[in-house]
Amino acid sequence: MSAAAIWLAVLGCALGCYLLKLAGLSVPGHVLEKPAVRRIADLIPVALLAALIATQVLAGSRDQPALVLDARLVGLGAALVALLLRAPFIVVVFVAALAAALVRAV
Amino acid sequence: MTAEPLEPGRRREIVRDGLAVSVATGAYGISFGAISVASGLDVWQTCALSLLVFTGASQFALVGVIGAGGTAFFAAASGLLLGVRNTLYGLRLAPLLGWTGLRRAAAAHLVIDESTAMSVTRESGAAARTGFLTTGVGVFVLWNAFTLVGAVAGEALGDPRDYGLDAAVGGAFLALLWPRLDSTQHRVTAVLAAALALVLVPLTPAGVPVIAAGVVALGMGLVSREVHP
Numbered sequence: 001m002s003a004a005a006i007w008l009a010v011l012g013c014a015l016g017c018y019l020l021k022l023a024g025l026s027v028p029g030h031v032l033e034k035p036a037v038r039r040i041a042d043l044i045p046v047a048l049l050a051a052l053i054a055t056q057v058l059a060g061s062r063d064q065p066a067l068v069l070d071a072r073l074v075g076l077g078a079a080l081v082a083l084l085l086r087a088p089f090i091v092v093v094f095v096a097a098l099a100a101a102l103v104r105a106v
Numbered sequence: 107m108t109a110e111p112l113e114p115g116r117r118r119e120i121v122r123d124g125l126a127v128s129v130a131t132g133a134y135g136i137s138f139g140a141i142s143v144a145s146g147l148d149v150w151q152t153c154a155l156s157l158l159v160f161t162g163a164s165q166f167a168l169v170g171v172i173g174a175g176g177t178a179f180f181a182a183a184s185g186l187l188l189g190v191r192n193t194l195y196g197l198r199l200a201p202l203l204g205w206t207g208l209r210r211a212a213a214a215h216l217v218i219d220e221s222t223a224m225s226v227t228r229e230s231g232a233a234a235r236t237g238f239l240t241t242g243v244g245v246f247v248l249w250n251a252f253t254l255v256g257a258v259a260g261e262a263l264g265d266p267r268d269y270g271l272d273a274a275v276g277g278a279f280l281a282l283l284w285p286r287l288d289s290t291q292h293r294v295t296a297v298l299a300a301a302l303a304l305v306l307v308p309l310t311p312a313g314v315p316v317i318a319a320g321v322v323a324l325g326m327g328l329v330s331r332e333v334h335p
Contacts, residue, residue, distance in 0.1 A: 001146065001172055001175075001177070001178065003148070003151075005177070005178040006146070006147055006151050006172060006178065007151065007154075008178045008182075009168060009172065009178035009179075009181040009182040009185075010147075010151050010154050010155055010158070010159070010168070011154075011158070012178070012182040013155075013159050013164065013168050013181070013182040013185035013186060013189075014154070014155070014158035014159045016182065016185075016186040016189065017159050017160075017161055017164055017185065017186060017189040017192070018158075018214065018215060020186070020189045020190060020192055020193045021161075021189070021192045021193065021195075021196055021214040021215065021217040022196070022210075022211065022214035023193050023196065024192060024193035024194060024195060024196015024197045024199070024200070024214075024217060025196040025199060025200045025203070025205075025210050025213065025214050025217065026196075026200075026210065027193075027197070033197070036327055036328055037327075038194065039326075039327035039330060040323055040324055040327030040328070041190050041191055041193070041194050041327075042191070042194075042327075043291070043292070043295050043322075043323035043326050043327050044187055044188070044190055044191065044320055044323040045163060045188055045191055045282075045283075045286060046283065046286050046287075046292045046295045046296050046299070046323065047295050047296070047298075047299035047319045047320060047322045047323035047326075048167065048184065048187055048188055048299070048316060048319055048320060048323075049163065049188075049279050049282055049283035049286070049296075050283060050295070050296035050297070050299040050300040050303075050319065051299045051300055051302070051303035051315055051316045051318075051319030052166075052167055052170050052184070052279045052303075052316055053276050053279045053280055053283065053300065054299075054300035054301075054303045054304050054307075054315075055170075055174060055303050055304075055307060055312075055315050055316060056170055056173075056174070056272075056275045056276040056279060057273070057276040058304060058307070059174060059307045059312070059315075060307075066307070066308050067304060067307060067308065071270065071273060072272055072273040072276055074273070075270055075273025075274065075276060075277055076273065076276045076277060076280060078277070079276065079277035079280050079281065080280065082277075083280065083281060083284050088130065089130075089134045089137075089278075089281045089282075090133055090134045090136065090137055092277050092278075092280070092281040093134065093137040093141075093274045093277045093278045093281065094137075094274075095277065096270065096273050096274050096276060096277025096278075096280075097269055097270035097271055097273055097274035097277070098270060099270065099273070100270030100272070100273030100274075101268065101269050101270035101273075102270075104267065104268065104270070
């Protein structure tokens with residue numbers, strides 16, 4: 001992606017995210033307080049994060065857009081173990097990187 | 107809720123809690139900075155994300171989609187969808203903070219997971235405002251400082267794959283998802299969303315599978331009767 005396109009994504013996302021935050025502080029509560037709206041808003045991060053994990057770890061390159069099993073999956077497994085051991089965020093990320101780097105080094 | 111000022115001991119306690127959360131959260135700005143430059147953004151773009159978007163999951167999503175070769179539109183849209191939860195946080199915060207005009211416009215930028223968590227449970231409006239400001243400003247300062255450190259260090263490293271930074275992105279998303287897998291409904295949603303995304307990966311441009319997963323959230327939210335706090 002060109003630098004200009006990345007800037008467009010960065011600034012568009014910044015403006016939109018700010019307006020989403022401001023809307024919450026400004027809109028009368030009852031407008032968005034419907035149970036279904038709350039459930040969906042609650043589930044969106046869960047669905048998106050799960051999809052992001054799946055695509056980050058298993059999707060191939062942009063030239064070869066199939067599913068690929070490689071060192072990234074080992075990294076994810078290491079992250080899972082770290083989470084089960086109640087490691088803090090930064091340790092989880094570090095362990096994932098370290099495991100993948102080790103697999104690639106051997 | 108009272109208009110009375112906070113008792114100094116209580117105030118110190120809330121400030122201390124807020125700063126502790128700020129340090130813990132700010133520190134993982136390092137991983138965001140490093141992952142962002144590894145995904146193809148430069149140091150300026152990376153720092154602009156932390157300064158202007160300032161909501162971690164959205165920033166990780168945006169650079170994740172760019173790193174996967176997605177378009178600017180899908181990158182921004184992924185970030186925006188993850189930012190929707192901040193609107194709900196704002197709804198809960200508005201009556202506690204009780205701010206209007208410029209003060210509300212400035213406070214809006216600080217509405218994130220951590221500042222909300224450190225204020226909505228407080229006993230009074232004054233305590234909520236102290237928790238919100240301490241945590242919001244503390245995370246903002248440290249998150250941005252550590253993003254810069256991570257971006258500069260990441261740029262100096264060379265090929266990010268040698269250091270497993272591409273795998274770190276998956277680890278970061280898993281760590282963000284982990285505390286949300288606290289109900290059957292959430293776990294089922296996560297599995298269905300991941301499965302749908304994987305089916306779509308070979309068929310659609312990068313970025314589309316992630317946005318499409320939002321449909322799973324929509325469907326589950328509409329059919330379910332489960333009320334989640």
